Amino acid sequence: MTTAIRRLVLDVLKPHVPTILELAEALSKLGGITGVNLSLSEVDQQTETIKITIKGDKIDYLAVESVIEDFGGVIHSIDEVVAGKEIVEGVETAQDR
Amino acid sequence: MTTAIRRLVLDVLKPHVPTILELAEALSKLGGITGVNLSLSEVDQQTETIKITIKGDKIDYLAVESVIEDFGGVIHSIDEVVAGKEIVEGVETAQDR
Amino acid sequence: MTTAIRRLVLDVLKPHVPTILELAEALSKLGGITGVNLSLSEVDQQTETIKITIKGDKIDYLAVESVIEDFGGVIHSIDEVVAGKEIVEGVETAQDR
Amino acid sequence: MTTAIRRLVLDVLKPHVPTILELAEALSKLGGITGVNLSLSEVDQQTETIKITIKGDKIDYLAVESVIEDFGGVIHSIDEVVAGKEIVEGVETAQDR
Amino acid sequence: MTTAIRRLVLDVLKPHVPTILELAEALSKLGGITGVNLSLSEVDQQTETIKITIKGDKIDYLAVESVIEDFGGVIHSIDEVVAGKEIVEGVETAQDR
Amino acid sequence: MTTAIRRLVLDVLKPHVPTILELAEALSKLGGITGVNLSLSEVDQQTETIKITIKGDKIDYLAVESVIEDFGGVIHSIDEVVAGKEIVEGVETAQDR
Amino acid sequence: MTTAIRRLVLDVLKPHVPTILELAEALSKLGGITGVNLSLSEVDQQTETIKITIKGDKIDYLAVESVIEDFGGVIHSIDEVVAGKEIVEGVETAQDR
Structure with a gap:
């Protein structure tokens, strides 16, 4: 297995339209x-914040x-990156608890 | 496997009748x-809020x-969309904790 | 697999007798x-509230x-319905947390 | 598989002797x-409250x-009954959270 | 499989020496x-309270x-007994939540 | 299997650029x-704190x-080290609860 | 399988150097x-407290x-010992909740 970006979690702000479905x-x-999971975190009058989890074997x-x-969205932050062969x-850890 | 909508979570407001069973x-x-899960979140005098989880291989x-x-319901929001081959x-992530 | 009601969760108020066992x-x-799970939620002087989880391949x-x-019970609410082939x-989702 | 009582959870008050072991x-x-799990919930001077989980293929x-x-105990309540083929x-559900 | 005591959880007070290791x-x-798990719950100047989980196919x-x-310990209570063929x-249950 | 460092969890402070992706x-x-997981813990004006989980069969x-x-980062602490054949x-334990 | 110490959890105080990695x-x-997990619990100016989980088939x-x-550390307590064939x-149990 070659090394690649295998999973990304992004915090994204987008307008209501186009919808989370189309994105x-x-x-x-x-x-x-190979798959994406878009979950609605917060809803404001004009915009909505969504968490996007992307899984693949070579994410670009x-x-x-x-x-x-293109969908009018902005990536607030890259919350997690998983890279490598797996x-x-x-x-x-104790520090997190 | 082709790309398609594989799972949806919807927040829906509906009247008490027709029932959650018929819907x-x-x-x-x-x-x-391939399957649906309708769970009662809130009950008001005239209406009820339900969470609908829909799973399939090509959800329309x-x-x-x-x-x-048709059942008199309204989709408040699309809380989650899962699309792709899996x-x-x-x-x-640390941001959510 | 045909489409059918595969799981139900009901909130039921019943008298103490007949017992949860007989029901x-x-x-x-x-x-x-194929199976039922009856769990005692609340107990009052005359009645008891139970949560009934029913699983099957074609629940009527x-x-x-x-x-x-027949057992003197009343269905307060249908808390969950699972239907389909699975x-x-x-x-x-983020909305529930 | 025939229909039978497959699991019971009982809340039981008993004297300290005979012990939870003998019961x-x-x-x-x-x-x-096929198996029983007796767990000590509360201890008082003369008595103890235990939770009894019983599993089997035809519980009587x-x-x-x-x-x-026979062991001097009293069944306070039947907290759960599981019956059927499985x-x-x-x-x-959302109601419990 | 014959019926036997298959698991015990004991609350035990013991002196610091001999150690939890030797016990x-x-x-x-x-x-x-077949195996034991001794976990330190509380430590006092002269004594320590440990939780002992014992697993086997015929515990005596x-x-x-x-x-x-023999190790100078005292069994405060039998917190759990598991007996039978499995x-x-x-x-x-709802009562515990 | 020889003995080696198989997993590391590091707390790292780094500038915003180069990004968590490039690192x-x-x-x-x-x-x-064999794989790395970089998760954003905290974000400040000039820097960001990330938790890096590294898995491998012989981590150097x-x-x-x-x-x-090289990426301008500083290792605050080694939060966990896993070494050996597995x-x-x-x-x-009870002490952590 | 013979009887042996199969897992130990130790609370250890050590100087910052040599590092948790070397230990x-x-x-x-x-x-x-067969493997060790060293997790940083607390950090002071001169020392650090770590939790060491050790797994093996015959721990000495x-x-x-x-x-x-040898690494300048002191074992504060043996928090858990697992011994036997498995x-x-x-x-x-209910007592812990």
Whole structure:
């Protein structure tokens, strides 16, 4: 297995339209992506904040970013990046508890 | 596996009648849907708020929306959309804790 | 697999007698039901509130309702309905946390 | 698989002697029972409250009750009954959270 | 599988010496025991309270008790007993939540 | 299986640029590493604190440290080290609860 | 399977240097140990408290103790000992909740 970006978690601000549904479909069609999960975090009058979890075998961040921008969205932060030959979960240590 | 909408979580306001039972049966008969879970969140005098989780291999949002509207319901929000070749769960990161 | 009601969660008020035991046995003998779980939520002087989880491959709600009524019980609410070809669990999203 | 009582959870008040150990051994020898779990909930000067979880393929409630009474115990309540062809777990719904 | 005591959880008060290590080794050598877990709950100047979980296919309580006493310990309470042909876990019901 | 460092959890302070993405890709290319998980803990005006979980069959700490320093980062602390022939999880005992 | 110490959880106070990394490597090389997990609990100016989970098929406590002492560390307490033919997890009972 080659090294690649295997999972991304993004915090994204977007307008209500186009909807979270259309954005999910567009992202899921990008190469190197096997699935996306878009979850609504906060809703304001004009905008909504969503958490996007993207899984794949070779995620292209710039392609993801450009789709989100095409949909009028802005990436607030990259909350998690998983890279390598396998997906590694973050480990909760005594420091986190 | 082709790319499609594989799971939806909707927040829906509906009248007490027709019941959550009838709505579940109607939704579960739609093409591309393998199962639905309707859970009662809140109950008011005239209406009830339910959370609808829909799983399938090719969910047609517009068909879902029209069944819900036929039953007098309104989709408050699309809380989660999962799309692609596989179901991806949302990941809890340090930001969420 | 055909589409059917595969799981129900009911909130039921019943008198102390007949007991939760007898009601469980009666419900479990209905066609299309593979198992039932009756759990005591609240106890009052004359009545008790129980949560009934019913699993099956073709649950007949009206048959369930009539057994409960035969036992002097009343269905307060249908808290969850799972229908379709498979059992789908409700998904906790950012909105629920 | 025939329909039967497959799991019971009982809240029981008993004297300190005979001990929880002896009661567990006696219950586990009853027909139709594959295992019992007796857990100490509360301890008072003369008595102790225990939670008894009983699993089996054909639990005979009256036989259970009579063993408990032989040991000087009283069944406060039947907290859960699972019946049918399979063991069904109680489902936590939006109402329980 | 014959009926036997398959798991015990004991609350034990013991002096600091001999250590929890030596007690664990001694208990684990008893017949009918496959493994023991000794966990330190509280530490006082002269004594320590430990929780002992014992698993086996035919646990002899009196043998366990006598080893503990040989090590200067006292069994405060038997917190859990699991008996029968299989290990049954205690079930959390609506009453416990 | 030989003995080696199999998992590391590091608390790292880094500038916003280069991004968490680039650091993840660089770390994941190091020998003896099978995957990395970088999770954003805190964000300040000039810097960000990230938790880095590294998994591998022979992690070279000095190589990891030098990549992090090349990216302008500083290792605040080594929060967890897992070494040996297999990955062992930290166990929560009565003392931790 | 013979009876042996299969898992230990130790609370250890050590100086910052040598590091948690070096101590992990040294412990993991001891006979009868298959893996170690060292997790940072507290950090003071001169010292740090770590939780050490050790897993193996025949752990030699005295060898472990002497390595820790060679690294300037002190074992505050043995928080958990697992011994026997298999690893047994501590069981949470009604008393612990």
